[in-house]
Amino acid sequence: METKKAKKIKTERQLSSGGVVFRRRGKAVDVxxxxxxxxxxxxxxxxxxxxxLVEKGENIAATAHREVKEETGLDGKIIKKINNIHYFYSEKxxxxxxxxxxxxxxxxxxxxxxxxxxxxxxVEDCRWFPLDEAIKVASxxxxxxxxxxxxxxxxxxxx
Ligand code: ATP
Numbered sequence: 001m002e003t004k005k006a007k008k009i010k011t012e013r014q015l016s017s018g019g020v021v022f023r024r025r026g027k028a029v030d031v032x033x034x035x036x037x038x039x040x041x042x043x044x045x046x047x048x049x050x051x052x053l054v055e056k057g058e059n060i061a062a063t064a065h066r067e068v069k070e071e072t073g074l075d076g077k078i079i080k081k082i083n084n085i086h087y088f089y090s091e092k093x094x095x096x097x098x099x100x101x102x103x104x105x106x107x108x109x110x111x112x113x114x115x116x117x118x119x120x121x122x123v124e125d126c127r128w129f130p131l132d133e134a135i136k137v138a139s140x141x142x143x144x145x146x147x148x149x150x151x152x153x154x155x156x157x158x159x
Contacts, residue, residue: 009090009097009098009099010098010099011088011098011099011100011101012098012099012100012101013100013101013102013103014053014100014101014102014103015053015054015060015102015103015104015105016051016052016053016054016063016067016102016103016104016105017051017052017054017060017061017063017064017067017104017105017106017107018049018050018051018052018063018064018067018068018104018105018106018107019049019050019051019064019065019067019068019076019078019106019107019108019109020049020082020106020107020108020109020146020147020150021050021068021072021074021076021109021110021111022108022109022110022111022131022150022154023110023111023128028130028131029130029131029151029154030128030129030130030131031128031129031131031134031147031150032050032068032072032074032111032116032126032127032128032129033047033048033049033126033127033129033134033137033138034047034048034049034050034071034072034119034123034124034125034126035047035048035123035124035125035126035127036048036122036123036124037124045124046139046140047134047137047138047139048138048139048140048143049106049138049143049146049147050067050068050071050072050123050126051064051067051071051104051106052066052067052070052071060081060105060107061078061081061107064078064105064106064107064109065078065107065109068109069114070120071119071120071122071123071126072114072116072119072120072123072126073114073115073116073117073118073119073120073126074111074113074114074115074116074126075111075112075113075114076109076110076111076112077109077110077112078107078108078109079107079108079109079110079153079157080107080108080153081105081106081107081108082106082107082108082146082149082150082153083105083106083145083146083149084103084104084105084106085103085104085106085140085142085143085145085146086101086102086103086104087102087142088100088101088102089102106146106150108150108153108154116128131147131150131151131154134147135147135148135151
């Protein structure tokens, strides 16, 4: 009987870091989300939190600060770590599939300066959303949880 040779798929680890940048408007709180096209520009529009890969020798808070600035055009002061999420995804390059196990840390950041008009060119759009709306609009369940936790921290800090 002919047996098919199972293709070995390598799993690589990735570490990224990003932020929930917020601003207050009276009692209301806005947060910034970016939109990207999923699946290499072919998929539907995805609203998500700004983040990026941690570079060699960089600490995760510095990555969050740098990536938020690059992707959104906004600068902010790091308040504290919110939590981390993890997920698997696969990518095909030159007929070879690589599976990734990715961990992403998120930091709460209070907006200081900058403008969403200066978001990264690779980012489709960047907008401020009222926190409740951002929780609805965010595409990934685990990022919705990060946003809810960010809201709890912000409420706790304003007591
Ligand atoms: P980075 O912003 O860290 O440089 P990237 O833009 O290269 O990363 P990801 O955002 O990790 O890549 O997206 C890679 C794949 O993982 C995509 O298919 C995306 O839809 C999926 N993905 C992204 N975030 C999540 C998540 N929170 N939960 C599940 N899948 C996700």
